[in-house]
Amino acid sequence: MSVKRGYPESEDGHQDLHMESNGEASTQISPKPYTTYTHVHDALLSLKDVQSKSEIQLLVNQALLSIKASDLPSAVRQVAVRLAKQLCAYPETNTIAILIGLTQALTIAEPSARCEIYRALLALHQIKGVFALASIRSELMRQLESSVLSDLNHSQHHLRCTALCVLPLVKMHSKGGQNELFETISNYTADPHPKVRQTALNSLLHQHIMGAVLPVETYDDCVAATKDDFEQVRLVALELVWAISNAYPEYPVVIQKFKVSESIRLLDDAFVKICDMVNDCSVVVRQRACSILGRFKSVDSKFLSQTFSKQVMSHLRRFVPKGMMRGYGGRNRGVRSAHSKGFIPTPEGDTDVESEEFKLLDSGAAGAFVHGLEDEYQEVRDAAIESITELCTASADFSVKAVDFLVDMFNDSSDRVRLCAIRALIAIGGRSLIQLTEEQLSIAYSAMKDSSYHVREGIYKFLAVSTLARPEWLEHLMAGFRTNLEKYPEDQLEIYKTLKVLGLNHSQVITAPFVRTLLGISEHYLSREARIDDIVYAGNVILIMNTKPHMRKAIAMVLPDYVFSHLPYLKDKYPNSLPQDIIYTVPDKLHFVKQMLERPHPSLSIAQLTLEDGHKQLDAAFSAIQKLLDLVSGDDGGDEMEEYSELTAQNLAEFLARRVHEYNSLSCATGSGNIEPNEQERVVVRYAQLVSYVLQAQHMASKPIQQSKILTVASRIMYASYELDARTVGLDSDCRLALTFIRLFAHVVWLNAHILLQLDHRLADKMTGELLQRIRRAVRLSRAHISCHTKLSDTLQLLEEQWQRMSSSANGSGDAKQDMYAKFAQKLSSFVAQFKPIRFLPNSLCQRASARFLQAHTSKQAIEYNHVFPLNLFVNASLEWVAHRSAVAVSVVLPTRQTLLFCPPLNSIKPQLPMHWVLEWSEVPLSLPLSSGESTSVQLSISLQYPTDTPWSDSFVVAGNTVPSTYKVEEYFKQTGNPSQRHISVQIADKAHLISINPIEIRPLSSVHTRI
Structure with missing residues (x-):
């Protein structure tokens, strides 16, 4: 059986394993424990060569014997535990036996070895889920639980940490284990060592992630951990405070100080505690605290509003009765009296920050987001803005207060923070339009001049979801748009989109006097007609014409006729910039303007004639392209081609490129109708574009020209031919052969552009050999597919034969080589000048x-x-x-x-x-x-x-x-x-x-x- 992918691999084999010829372990060798660190380490490295079940079993037995041996050094036992942990990944390993062996070894192992055993138990559960098995004996679990509880009180913090990690696995099957588990772990959240405190809190958080419901009693311990000196402890505590408050949002929390009690929700109290962490000394903690604040969407509005105010609300102040200043819980908190030694009185008018009254103010939530937005690190500012955006979805009042602070972030030094603030404001304005003040408009006006395109684009979108109260403010904003149109022409379309929305949102502000001022129209004199291609004028018209219909009717009374005559052009030039009902704004006397706005014509017969005329023009352009291709390929075009017979390669290239451009323009024009050119014609047109590049290269090769220009044309031909070949599905072998010849032509042009005489002879031979191999391949394909186009293949074969004769006559000297390459360069130039692309006739099945x-x-x-x-x-x-x-x-x-x-x-x-x-x-x-x-x-x-x-x-x-x-x-x-x-x-x-x-x-x- 081969080792599976992902198993441990090493470099050396095991020295103590004696294998037989078939690769299986010898059954006569009884397992023995490892005696030295080197032996067990070599066994760990030899795992990549282990393939049989017997070999794995032998390694497991030796590792367990080494773990249980009481006379071995601690280092040997630790490496043996690591070996057993690695062996757990193999399906053949008896995991129960390893679990029993590791548990029994806990009674004799040293603290460092016990740490390694606990890590192995964790790995064993992660790989095989061994603690979830019902076959584990209760005696074994009781023994393991006893060892874990004993090690929780050990003096070494490493052992306490690993024991805390194993404790949830031990309590998995015990009755009442969940409550006992949380109670035990909570006791170690106040451990003297920070690593233990971090591990305890991580265990609680892991249980929460796994679906366990944390007891509400652990909330106080987590809140106390947020003030820990260790950074990692505070980070985990923040997550736990949120998790518990989210599980028990309505749980009452009683705040009792000096016999004055107040009950608030646990969710609100947790919000205040996390707000206080925004002032933490660690940037990572501040960032995490700001991020978590965005999750409190159900917090009380009085606490939420305090995050934007640095002053504590009066109803949140605590009244401190007389005589209670020094006593708190029966203990003196270090407050010095006026009679104490070294007491410095507070000057009149100042606030005594050491007083108990000052310390008892519930000021945790006060100014939390203000501090977050003013933080020196952009990560914290970003997190604060993201949380503000999330909380704005839950409270409309909070959104109103947030706008002012977010607009101030337009002045931030980081463009990333500015973009984050802009996105937040766009999200707020998407739900309800933002009413801008004069100061906020001034800040946005300055941000419009930002050098970053993304920032300017965001400002435009922000202004589209904003409203202005006064006409003079809109005039000031239009001046800013005018400046940006002149300075940043690439912003034109985004500005027009914004002006379209602004016109609709400010219909009450855009009155007749405003329109006269904007367009420079006099009440007493005829106005000079504006230029139709003026982008500033076009933006003004888009703003005016996108007002509401009833306001547009009143504005039309003061507009000169030339404004309405420009509407068809603007509608075609900038689609979707004018409303659909703009035709009803045009006066009846300008009937021709209404007809142009109603295109296509309302008469179906006229529209049909227009489409048919466009189709005829498209057919004529394609027919001209086909005739030019026939002329270039050398076919007889008849009397119709006499007008092109005297054209040079340069003129033919320009003429063909012009025809291709004409066809593409007509294709786009008719594409909006019901008649569209088929893909077969488009493939021919693309081939015609490629042929125009070939003609351009022939013209360049006939005259002395810079080498870089020739290489550019050769590169364009090569890529365009590959693009046409790769992107067109359904080309037959004849069409692909035509593209193969064109790529051969581009290769010859590229090679001919290099001066082979100045190159190393080996390099020149290599480049020439590549071209000859390509020539042989093209000749072979030509004879296999096309019998009527033998002229080009004969020319290529003749070129190869000439090279063979020249290379055989050269005696190997430098002068002979130079003479040979000079003659070959002449042959290549002759081939470039005489090359004619073959006919390209694709079938109707082509697709792009x-x-x-x-x-x-x-x-x-x-x-x-x-x-x-x-x-x-x-x-x-x-x-x-x-x-x-x-x-x-x-x-x-x-x-x-x-x-x-x-x-x-x-x-x-x-x-x-x-x-x-x-x-x-x-x-x-x-x-x-x-x-x-x-x-x-x-x-x-x-x-x-x-x-x-x-x-x-x-x-x-x-x-x-x-x-x-x-x-x-x-x-x-x-x-x-x-x-x-x-x-x-x-x-x-x-x-x-x-x-x-x-x-x-x-x-x-x-x-x-x-x-x-």
């Missing part, structure tokens, strides 16, 4: 592969990312007309413009229809070398890995790489032999998906292994 992102991440917010850990992204995409799902890959473009490819597992690509798939991959591993700083984004796309015709130089050609004369031959051979060079990545997602990422730096907690 495509991908569309459905959902690239579950959260709409930016992802917080720490560069220390890998980031797992979630990708959900729809794939259409993909023949082989094994070729699908996810490409990620990093902010450094580096592209990474990840192949998803096949089980994440699920079939829907024939050649239609759905990609659901939740673990796209991504490591970003980014530290804390400005927010950035990564770009996701879907690609196909298409095998190259020749796994040597195609990747070089696609990348447009040059081969300099100083390039080492060995490095070139190494790169061409790389397996990644055997595929070309072809993008099939027409629109990539952007994911915003916030690089942060997580400050780790203190090591749990630190000795105190």
Whole structure:
């Protein structure tokens, strides 16, 4: 039996195991305990070679004998326990025997060995669930429980910690074990050692996670732990305080001080206690406290409102009776009297912070979020904003108070905090519009000038869910939009979306005087017509025309006619920017404007004629493309082609590219109707675009030109041919051969661009040999599939024969080599000039592969990312007309413009229809070398890995790489032999998906292994 995947592996074999020839352990050898540390350690390392059941049994017996031996050193027993723990993972191991042996060894083992035994028992339960078995004898459990309870009082804190971890497993089957367990663990939350206190609280939290209901009596111990000196203890205590208060929200808590009692809910008291932790000295504790506050959605509103006020409410102050100042619970708390030695009186007008009255104020919740928003660490500020957002969903009054503080966060130094505040305000405004004050508007106006596009976009969305009380405020805001349109043209569409909503929300503010001021319309003189392409003017019109219909009618009385004549253009230029009923705003005298707004024409006959005319134009454009392709391929085009017969390669390339552009424009225009071009025509048009690149390369090769430009054209031809081949499903062998010849042409252009005379002879021979192998393959495919196109194959074969003759005549000297490469370069130039693409006739079954992102991440917010850990992204995409799902890959473009490819597992690509798939991959591993700083984004796309015709130089050609004369031959051979060079990545997602990422730096907690 072979060792299963995931089992422990090591490097060396066991020295004391004597195996027979068949691999089984010898049955004559009786197990003996290990005597030295080296022997048992070697046995631990030999587990990777263990394969038979007898070998495993022998190791188990030897490990148990070593554990039970009382005369062995403690180090040997510890390693033997580790060996037994590793053996528990094997199915052949008798776990009950190991459990009995470990329990019996507790009576003779030293403290360090007992710690190791307890860890082994925990591992045994995690792997096999041994403590949940009903076959365990009660005597064994009583013996184990006795040992655990005894070790809980041991002087070494390590032993107490491990015993606390095992205690819940021991109490699993005992009667009343749950209550006794919590009572026992609670006693150790006040242990002198912080590691023990942390372990005890972790045990309680683990029981809560496993579904146990924590007793309410443990609440006081958890509250006391929130004031612990140890950071990890306070962190766990915070979670427990929330867990208990969530389980008993209405449980009454009596606060009694100086014979004055008050009862509040446990949920409210826990909220106050956690609010007080916002002032903790540890940034991690403050962050956790701010995060937990967002869970208290049912807290009393009087405590919730206090989080935004640093003053304690008067009804929460405690009255301290006279004579009670010094006494508290029968003990003096250290308050010094006026007669005590060293007493310093408090000056008049100041607050005595040492007084009992000051200390008895319930000020835990006062200003909690104020402190959180003003914290020096952005992690705490982010957590406070997220909690405020969650609490705003439960209280409308709290939302009103939160707006002012969140708007102030627009001035934060961190763009991540500003974005977090913006998202919170957008969520609040989505439920109820935010009424902005003049000061808040001024802050938002300043934030509109932020250099970050994401911040500006967030401000626009925030203003869309806000309202302004005065017209002059809206005029001030429109001036800000005007400035941003001129300074940041890329914000145009987002600003227009905001103006559309602002117009609807401010219909009462947008009056006739406001419109005159905004558009510069005079009451006494005719206004000069505005430019129709003025983006500022277009934004003003969008704002005005999106008011409510009854207000729009009144505004139309003061608008000049040219504003209405511009509406059809704006409707077509910026779809969805104008309301659907805008036609009823146009005056009746402008009948032609209404007709243009009603397009397509209300008359069905006119609409049908328009569509038929567009279809005719599309057919004419496609017919012209086919004629040009016939001319380029050398076929006789008849008298109709005489007008093109005198065109050069450059003119033909430009003419063909113009026709392709015309066809694509008409295709987009008619695509909105019922007539759409079929995929067969689109494939021919894409091939025509590829041919135009070929003609452009021929023109460049005929004239002296820069090498980089030729390499760019060759790269474009190579990638476009692979893209057409990979993304088109249903191409026949003749069409694929046509693309193969074009890729051969691109290879020749790329090789001819290099000066072979200046390269190392070995490198030049290698590059030439790659081209010759490609020529032989193309000739072989040509003769196998097409018999009517022998001219091109004969030319290629002649080129190969000429090279053979030149290489055989060269005597190996340097001059002979240079002469040979000079002649070969001339042959390559002649081939480039005389190359003619063959005809491309696809069938009607062609379909184009495509991908569309459905959902690239579950959260709409930016992802917080720490560069220390890998980031797992979630990708959900729809794939259409993909023949082989094994070729699908996810490409990620990093902010450094580096592209990474990840192949998803096949089980994440699920079939829907024939050649239609759905990609659901939740673990796209991504490591970003980014530290804390400005927010950035990564770009996701879907690609196909298409095998190259020749796994040597195609990747070089696609990348447009040059081969300099100083390039080492060995490095070139190494790169061409790389397996990644055997595929070309072809993008099939027409629109990539952007994911915003916030690089942060997580400050780790203190090591749990630190000795105190």
